[in-house]
Each structure stands twice: as C-alpha cells, then as structure tokens.
Amino acid sequence: MNIETIPVKIAGNPFFMANCYLVSSSPESKKVVVIDPGDQAELILNRLGDREVDAILLTHGHYDHIGAAHAVAGSTGAQVYAHEGDLPLIVDFAKTLKDKYPHFAKRVAQGETPELDNYLTEGETLERANLTFDVLHTPGHSLGSVCFYNAQESILFSGDTLFKYTCGRTDLLGGDPQSMHDSLARLSTLPPETMVYPGHEDTTTIGEEIHRGLCEY
Numbered sequence: 001m002n003i004e005t006i007p008v009k010i011a012g013n014p015f016f017m018a019n020c021y022l023v024s025s026s027p028e029s030k031k032v033v034v035i036d037p038g039d040q041a042e043l044i045l046n047r048l049g050d051r052e053v054d055a056i057l058l059t060h061g062h063y064d065h066i067g068a069a070h071a072v073a074g075s076t077g078a079q080v081y082a083h084e085g086d087l088p089l090i091v092d093f094a095k096t097l098k099d100k101y102p103h104f105a106k107r108v109a110q111g112e113t114p115e116l117d118n119y120l121t122e123g124e125t126l127e128r129a130n131l132t133f134d135v136l137h138t139p140g141h142s143l144g145s146v147c148f149y150n151a152q153e154s155i156l157f158s159g160d161t162l163f164k165y166t167c168g169r170t171d172l173l174g175g176d177p178q179s180m181h182d183s184l185a186r187l188s189t190l191p192p193e194t195m196v197y198p199g200h201e202d203t204t205t206i207g208e209e210i211h212r213g214l215c216e217y
Helices: 041-048 069-076 084-091 102-108 177-187 206-211
Strands: 002-010 013-024 031-035 052-057 080-083 118-120 125-128 131-137 146-150 155-159 195-198
Touching: 002 041, 013 041, 013 195, 031 041, 041 069, 052 069, 052 125, 080 084
Parallel strands: 031 052, 052 080, 080 118, 155 195
Antiparallel strands: 002 013, 013 031, 125 131, 131 146, 146 155
C-alpha cells in the first residue's frame, strides 16, 4: 500500500491542520482513494495529477474532514462515502461549531456541501483502487464516525477516533464519552503492530496506544 499524507490548512488557519490521505496499491498505480479531503481542494487535486479517484472516503462529517469533498468529487467524478449517522453534520457544515466557535462557523458555512453517493455500514468491506478496507463504526467523536482498516497490511485510518497520545473530543454535537470508550476498546483488539493514520498530527500504532492506556478514556 502506498500512502501519501497531505496536511491541509483548514479555513485558511495555519494553526488548524488536518490530514488528507491519498491511498493506492502501489506508487505506480493510477487508481487512488482519497480519505478526508478537509480543505484546500486545489492542493489535493494538484497532488492527484492524472490519477483516477476510485472513491472519496469520509471518516466523519466535521468540516475539517469534508471541506474539499465537493470540489474534489466534482473535478474527478468520484463517489463520496460516509456513515449516515453524520448526515446532519454534512448537510450543515457549521452545525457542530455554532455554539462553541461562532466566528469559525460563519467562515466554514460558505463552503459547498458534498453529496453522499453511498452510506457506509458497520462490517462492510470496501474494495476500491485494488485495495480492501473493512468499515469499523466507531462512534464517540461523532455519531457516524468510522475507521477504515486494511487487515492485509495492518493499517488503520482512524479519523478523529484515535490520535497519537489521545483520542477525539466528545463535547461536540453527536459526541458521547461512553461510545468513545467502547470504540477505543474495540480498536485495542486490533493487532498491536497496526499502523494508525489519524485525522490530525502524527502516525502511531495500536500497540503504542495500548501501552499509553488506550482504553482508560
């Protein structure tokens, strides 16, 4: 598996970055999956070049993970996948931000909402761009949060469920501490060598996070 990480600047804020991933079966492959195109569509499209986007996968519906999905889908013709539980967040970009970050909510509300072509479900297996991903429904950060797991290479794209040293916050709309606890407990059953590619910051492994107390949230 070939993974290209694109740190994207959210709403022009250099202190608010998120990870967009371009994933392909090999560096030479002309087919790619885009995970969490959060902003800076032009940057993402430039990195894609002439490759075919076989799917756009969203780990959850917060703006910093979907902000460029509409533009990338429009330019490439790719279908967009997300869990139905986060449809309210996707329909209204700023919904989760209005109470806590009203000024930021006004800025992101100017973006265009992506249209969902497919709803992801727990236990579903996706085969796109010559890759296979198991869909793990991991609510806690949001109602429809999912992780994408490739068992063959022990790679997990965790969105905002699990980060290096910590996990996603649960105080935004759709968040729930008990659900987060249960989701982290589930992730702890993956092989310890599983490489974790989170929605923000650096990579880690399941083993490292278990050592740090993954399930003690």
